[in-house]
Amino acid sequence: MRTVLVTGVSTGIGKSIAEKLLENKFYVIGTVRNKDDADYLKNKFPESFSSLILDVTNEDQIKEVKNQVEDILKENNRYLCSIINNSGIALGGPVRYLDIKQFKKQFDVNFFGLISVTKTFLDLLISSNNYPLKNKIINIGSISGKRSYPFVSPYTSSKFALEGFTDSLRRELLIHDVDVVLIEPGPIKTEIWNKTPDIEDNPFLKTEYEESLRLFMSNYVKMGKYGFHPDIIGDEIVKILKKNNPKTRYVITPNKLKNYIIPGFLPDRLVDKLVGKMLKLIKKSDKK
Template structure:
C-alpha cells in the first residue's frame, strides 16, 4: 500500500490533503499536536488514517512517531511522500517585533521541517540499495519568493525553506528522492484566524498605525477570500502521482499581478509601488 506522512492535518491544507489521499486509498500518517485534533478524520477513514502526535519542535516526539510508523508498516507498504505542511504566520513592523517572534517563526517553519524531514529520510529511501524513492513536498508560500512589508518573520522562514529545498533536492538525487515546493497564496486556513484585530492591534500608538491598518485591509483581509483547500489537496495528490513533477508549483489568485509581475519589476520600483499601496510615507 502507498503511504504518505503529512504534518499539520488538524485543519486547512493538511486536513484536506489527508482526507483526499485517504479517499483515494492511501494510508496517511498525519501529525497533530493533540490527539483530539485527529478525531474527525480518524472517524471518517478508520484504518487508512493513523494519527501521529507531535509538535514539530519536539524531536523526541518526532522520533517516537517514526518508530511507530516503522512498526505499523506492513511488508508491502511504502512511504511514497512526506508533506511538510505544518506552519505558523507571524508578523508586524520589524521595529516593534521581538527576537522571540522571529525565533518562534523559524523554529516552527524551518527547524521543524529540518527535524521532521531528517527523521523520515530513511523511510523515504535515503540509503544505498533502497527500492523506495519517495517525494518530499514542502508547503512554502508566495511569501517565499515575494516579500511583503510587515511579514518579515514569515517571509524569512519561507525564503529559508525555498533555499533549503533546492539544496536538499540536489543532495537527494543520490537516492532518487525528489523535493518539490508548493507555493500557495492565501488559502482557507486557520493560520489567518490568529492575526490580530485590525481595529485593536499592538501598533495603534506607533508610526506604523495607518500603514498597518491598510495592510490588514489589502493583504490580510484578502485571506478571507482564499483559494479553496481542495485545489491544494488535489495538486499535492497529483504531484505524488506524477513521475516527473516540476520543482515548484504556484497557486494564487491574480497570479500575474501578485506573483509574476513583482518578479519582473526592479526592486526599487516594487518598493515604491508597495509603499504607495500600503501608505508607507517618509516622515517630513
C-alpha cells in the same frame, strides 16, 4: 500500500491534503498537536488514516513518532512514499518593535522543525524507494518566500529559507533518486481568516505604523477570504505523487500574473514604491 506522512493535518491545507490523498487510495499518517484533534480526525476519516500527536519543535517526540510510523508501516505491507511538510505558523509585526523571540519561534516551527522531521524520516523514504515512481518530499512554502511584504518578515524569512533548503536537498538526493518539490501557495481560503485577531488588539497600533497596519490587515484578510479553496493544493499534490518527474516548484495563487509574475520582473525600487504608496509607508516629503 503507498503511505504518506503529512504534518499538521488538523485544519486548512493539511486537512485537505489528507482528504484528497485518502480519496485516491493512499494510506495517510497525519500529525496533529493534541489528542482532541487526533480523536476527531480518527472518527472523521476512514481506516486508511492514522493520526499521531507531534510538535515538530520537539526532537524527542519526533523520534517517538518515527517508531510509531515504523510500526504502522509493518502492517499490511505498507511503505513510505512521501513526506509532506505542512506544519507552520505565521508571525508578524514591524521589525523595529518585534522581539527577536518571535523570529526564533517562527524559524523553530517553519524551518528547523521541518528539517528535523525530514532528517528523521529520510532513511525510511530512501529505503522504500519504489521504481519507477520516485519517492518524494513535498514542502509547503509560500509565494511570500519570493514576494515579500511589510509586517510579515518572520514568516517570509522562514519561507525564503525553505526555498534554499528545498533546492539544496533535492540535488543532494539525486544520488538516492528521491525527489523534493516545493509548493508555493498564495492566499488560501481557510477558517483561519475568520479567527484573525481584531485590529484594535494589535500591539503596534500606537506606533508610526498604525495607519499602514490597518491598511495591511484589511487587504490581508480580504485576500485570504477570496483565496483559493485548500482542495486545490491537495489535488495538485495527488498529481505530483503520480508523476515521476514533476516540476520542482508549483506556484498556486489567485491572480498569478499580478501577484507573482509581474512583481518578479519589476525593479525592486519600483515594487517598494508601489507597496509604499498602497500602505501609506512613504512620507509626504519623500513623494516625488
